[in-house]
Amino acid sequence: MRKFLIFILTGIISFSGFSQNTLDLTQEVPFDNTIRRGVLSNGLTYYIKHNELPKDKTSFYLYQNVGAVLENDKQNGLAHFLEHMAFNGTTHFPGNTVIDWLEKKGVKFGKEINAYTSTNETVYNLSEVPTVNEKVIDSCLLILSDWCNELSLTDEEIDAERKVIQEEWRQRYNANYRLDKQLKGVKYNHSIYSKRDALGSMDVVKSFKYKALRDFYHDWYRTDLQAIGIVGDFDVDVMEEKVKTLFSKIPAIKNPKERKYVTIPDNEKPLYKVATDKEVKNVGLTLEIRQFYKKDNSLAQQRENFVHTFFNSLMNARYKEAIMKGKTSFKSARALYGDFEKNYKAFNLNLSANEGEVENAFKAVYTELHRVVQHGFTQGEIDRLKAKMLQNNENWLLNGETTTSDSYAKRIKNTFLDGLAFPTYEFGYNFSKSVIPTISKEEVSALAKQYLTEKNRVFTITAPEKENLQVPTLNQIQSIMAEVENSKLEPYVDQFPTDMVLLDSLPAGGKIIGEKLNRGFKAVEWQLSNGAKVVYKFNNAHKGHIELNAVSQGGASVYDVKDIPSLQAVSLVNRFGIGDLDPLTYSKVMVDNSAKSNVSLETYNERITASASIKDVESMFQLVFMRFETPRFDEAKFNELMTGNYNSLNSPVQNPNTVMNNTYKTLVANGDPRYFEFNKAYLDQIHFNRMKEIYGERFSNAADFTFYLIGDVPFNTVKTMVETYIGALEGKNNKETYKPLDDYFPKGFNKHRVEIPMEAPRAMVVIKMEENVDYDRETIMHHNILGDILNIRFIENIREKEGGVYTISVNAGDTRLPSPKLNMDISFSCDPNNAEHLNDLVYNELKQIQNEVKQSDLDKVVENLKKTRPLMKQSNAYWMKTLETYYNYGENMMAPEYYDAILDKVTTDDIKKAAQSFFNSANTLDIIFIPEDK
Numbered sequence: 042m043r044k045f046l047i048f049i050l051t052g053i054i055s056f057s058g059f060s061q062n063t064l065d066l067t068q069e070v071p072f073d074n075t076i077r078r079g080v081l082s083n084g085l086t087y088y089i090k091h092n093e094l095p096k097d098k099t100s101f102y103l104y105q106n107v108g109a110v111l112e113n114d115k116q117n118g119l120a121h122f123l124e125h126m127a128f129n130g131t132t133h134f135p136g137n138t139v140i141d142w143l144e145k146k147g148v149k150f151g152k153e154i155n156a157y158t159s160t161n162e163t164v165y166n167l168s169e170v171p172t173v174n175e176k177v178i179d180s181c182l183l184i185l186s187d188w189c190n191e192l193s194l195t196d197e198e199i200d201a202e203r204k205v206i207q208e209e210w211r212q213r214y215n216a217n218y219r220l221d222k223q224l225k226g227v228k229y230n231h232s233i234y235s236k237r238d239a240l241g242s243m244d245v246v247k248s249f250k251y252k253a254l255r256d257f258y259h260d261w262y263r264t265d266l267q268a269i270g271i272v273g274d275f276d277v278d279v280m281e282e283k284v285k286t287l288f289s290k291i292p293a294i295k296n297p298k299e300r301k302y303v304t305i306p307d308n309e310k311p312l313y314k315v316a317t318d319k320e321v322k323n324v325g326l327t328l329e330i331r332q333f334y335k336k337d338n339s340l341a342q343q344r345e346n347f348v349h350t351f352f353n354s355l356m357n358a359r360y361k362e363a364i365m366k367g368k369t370s371f372k373s374a375r376a377l378y379g380d381f382e383k384n385y386k387a388f389n390l391n392l393s394a395n396e397g398e399v400e401n402a403f404k405a406v407y408t409e410l411h412r413v414v415q416h417g418f419t420q421g422e423i424d425r426l427k428a429k430m431l432q433n434n435e436n437w438l439l440n441g442e443t444t445t446s447d448s449y450a451k452r453i454k455n456t457f458l459d460g461l462a463f464p465t466y467e468f469g470y471n472f473s474k475s476v477i478p479t480i481s482k483e484e485v486s487a488l489a490k491q492y493l494t495e496k497n498r499v500f501t502i503t504a505p506e507k508e509n510l511q512v513p514t515l516n517q518i519q520s521i522m523a524e525v526e527n528s529k530l531e532p533y534v535d536q537f538p539t540d541m542v543l544l545d546s547l548p549a550g551g552k553i554i555g556e557k558l559n560r561g562f563k564a565v566e567w568q569l570s571n572g573a574k575v576v577y578k579f580n581n582a583h584k585g586h587i588e589l590n591a592v593s594q595g596g597a598s599v600y601d602v603k604d605i606p607s608l609q610a611v612s613l614v615n616r617f618g619i620g621d622l623d624p625l626t627y628s629k630v631m632v633d634n635s636a637k638s639n640v641s642l643e644t645y646n647e648r649i650t651a652s653a654s655i656k657d658v659e660s661m662f663q664l665v666f667m668r669f670e671t672p673r674f675d676e677a678k679f680n681e682l683m684t685g686n687y688n689s690l691n692s693p694v695q696n697p698n699t700v701m702n703n704t705y706k707t708l709v710a711n712g713d714p715r716y717f718e719f720n721k722a723y724l725d726q727i728h729f730n731r732m733k734e735i736y737g738e739r740f741s742n743a744a745d746f747t748f749y750l751i752g753d754v755p756f757n758t759v760k761t762m763v764e765t766y767i768g769a770l771e772g773k774n775n776k777e778t779y780k781p782l783d784d785y786f787p788k789g790f791n792k793h794r795v796e797i798p799m800e801a802p803r804a805m806v807v808i809k810m811e812e813n814v815d816y817d818r819e820t821i822m823h824h825n826i827l828g829d830i831l832n833i834r835f836i837e838n839i840r841e842k843e844g845g846v847y848t849i850s851v852n853a854g855d856t857r858l859p860s861p862k863l864n865m866d867i868s869f870s871c872d873p874n875n876a877e878h879l880n881d882l883v884y885n886e887l888k889q890i891q892n893e894v895k896q897s898d899l900d901k902v903v904e905n906l907k908k909t910r911p912l913m914k915q916s917n918a919y920w921m922k923t924l925e926t927y928y929n930y931g932e933n934m935m936a937p938e939y940y941d942a943i944l945d946k947v948t949t950d951d952i953k954k955a956a957q958s959f960f961n962s963a964n965t966l967d968i969i970f971i972p973e974d975k
């Protein structure tokens with residue numbers, strides 16, 4: 042078959058890279074000299090970089106070479122505890138005033154102000170702070186410097202935070218966390234890593250002596266282990282002076298303890314451990330093999346990283362292919378060589394399978410790996426991956442120009458903690474371009490054997506907790522391995538469909554019969570001869586990228602109840618391949634193609650979304666064409682997916698989240714016949730042929746669709762593609778609208794207390810409210826602001842004062858169809874014994890806010906919305922919504938009266954009124970899930 046293309050889009054950037062023969066791999070990676078760095082006499086390191094994305098804003102980071110491994114047994118959990126204390130009082134910002142002050146500048150806690158602690162590092166960030174005002178810069182530097190050396194650590198604040206951390210533990214205490222705890226001993230061969238995770242021991246958290254925390258702070262938060270990174274829109278010289286002046290004042294501590302790095306002892310014999318949990322469904326088996334690995338700064342090691350990436354990518358492609366071909370004994374399989382803990386890497390081979398099939402699954406997975414040991418990868422696999430990676434490299438350079446200050450700050454972390462250089466994007470681009478072609482089939486293939494050292498093997502199994510559990514023993518696993526190693530395996534057959542293309546002939550396109558400029562949006566509207574309407578807006582915020590949304594009214598609303606199950610199965614078409622290409626062939630044909638498409642059926646619309654990078658624009662249009670004209674339905678694949686669905690019903694294990702979610706949906710549906718619980722009766726009503734028919738009905742008339750296009754592609758290219766592909770779709774005369782559906786949401790106040798089987802001592806509180814309103818922008822905006830203010834109230838009173846929760850979420854929004862509604866969802870997890878009390882506190886806040894809205898809270902929310910607005914307005918996603926809203930409702934989301942003007946004049950009185958109106962008339966569903974009494 043021949044390849045038909047209208048345009049061959051050639052390389053976007055021509056760059057004269059350095060050639061392979063001049064590449065000296067003993068050289069060091071060069072440091073990006075646009076980054077100003079230095080070490081103060083007290084040992085503190087700084088990195089300063091000017092960057093204008095986003096404009097007028099700066100990100101401030103504190104990186105510390107400190108983590109949970111430095112704790113002693115009495116301090117188990119205190120590295121993380123200390124991180125929390127940074128937000129609970131410093132010399133210049135007592136109590137919670139750090140957060141309060143930053144929020145007044147529009148920087149939001151939890152979103153732009155955050156921190157994390159791990160085994161070996163602790164990192165704090167103040168992101169995208171508006172810094173046009175010099176004083177704000179000074180204050181942010183003061184916050185960092187306070188964190189370095191001036192935490193207050195008062196008794197009262199420490200005691201208050203103990204509860205918050207216990208709630209954080211409760212929130213994280215799920216099956217994975219519990220399995221991890223059981224496996225840590227063997228995973229880290231009983232080194233200190235086996236005893237330290239960041240959360241630590243709750244016994245310690247409840248009762249540690251104040252001194253233990255202050256000691257940890259004194260011993261480890263010290264200048265020789267600290268660095269600050271400042272990236273943003275400012276003058277570097279001025280910033281460097283400020284940093285030197287302020288941070289040089291911090292004294293280096295006397296006789297510092299040695300910051301040791303953990304050595305994990307070698308194990309000559311393999312270690313083995315089975316971990317079980319009541320909430321686990323499948324069996325997982327992992328083989329992990331550790332290697333000591335010291336990162337250095339050489340180009341040779343950079344090149345080596347590429348070789349490992351090749352192995353990971355090719356090995357996993359083989360597993361994916363096996364799964365796509367069907368009938369494997371494993372449900373998933375993955376091989377990965379990558380970072381382990383500091384100074385270690387590990388090869389990790391893992392799979393999941395049904396109980397009783399684990400031996401076969403392991404044999405199959407290990408056989409594929411050993412096929413590579415015996416025969417290597419094929420030249421075809423290597424060559425195709427090279428082509429793909431070189432292509433990605435082009436995109437990488439494009440994206441490199443749009444690096445945000447926060448991504449720079451994150452990369453600086455690796456520089457400080459691992460001593461790696463931070464090269465420029467241009468260097469990275471040129472290096473990749475010259476090194477990828479030099480990677481050989483032999484060296485990638487050889488890795489399989491190199492990874493499988495006899496030393497440092499750890500086998501771990503995760504499984505459901507039950508009597509007579511059937512999982513392989515260490516001996517059984519080892520004999521499977523020996524059997525595979527001693528057998529002569531057939532080489533892999535590389536069936537790459539070189540003669541297959543997406544579309545093998547160009548469709549007879551249509552014509553653009555009308556062209557109109559939408560001046561407000563600088564977009565163009567095309568009317569096509571088949572009745573389809575297309576709107577294109579050029580936007581280069583996402584460089585070299587295009588997106589398409591094709592939308593039509595109707596959706597599920599035009600179908601009877603009996604069709605709903607088959608209708609919901611329509612999305613399966615995304616997994617059936619397309620045109621003549623079955624799913625496996627399709628995935629191979631698209632291996633180096635970025636074009637994607639997806640079909641969805643919503644309540645009131647049907648929709649096709651698609652996207653591509655610039656070189657694959659034509660493929661994207663072809664996919665959209667094929668979604669309409671040559672969709673593929675695969676009955677065998679359909680049956681396979683349905684069998685999986687039926688099997689999942691048979692499992693005795695129920696994940697508590699799934700149970701909660703289903704119960705919640707049933708309560709929200711409140712008897713709506715169009716809502717189906719996921720059970721056998723539902724699955725029985727899904728019919729392949731009916732699904733196919735419904736697809737045909739939804740996606741056969743292009744005249745009923747509007748195609749929105751946004752991207753960085755020349756006007757004439759898009760125009761030609763639109764005529765050729767969208768113009769070629771079949772169009773009929775009839776236009777369709779949706780049918781308004783009845784509202785079943787429970788009226789009035791509805792309280793439910795539901796017991797569910799759950800291992801964690803945890804309650805989940807969910808409050809959902811809805812109110813019918815007349816649509817106008819002020820009402821919507823005031824409601825959104827109300828939600829954000831409540832968020833601040835809840836953090837202050839329910840998290841900080843009460844210590845009742847770790848996080849509490851508030852989502853205020855609106856829906857428009859079939860008639861406008863405001864909604865608000867509030868949810869949090871907590872101690873079951875505390876759930877009713879905290880629930881009452883939430884309603885207190887809802888009452889309180891109807892009497893008083895603090896000006897300072899409103900200011901914080903308004904500042905944050907104003908701060909994020911400019912970037913939001915540039916994004917493709919916002920533009921997509923803007924176009925759709927305009928053509929559906931005639932509303933302009935970019936206009937001041939839609940957003941900015943409302944923000945400018947909103948008062949506390951407006952929000953008070955919004956609260957009164959909403960909370961007095963909203964229908965409310967109040968649910969608390971608690972663990973079943975056992």
Ligand SMILES: [Zn+2]
Pocket residue numbers: 121125209
């Ligand atoms: Zn935390």
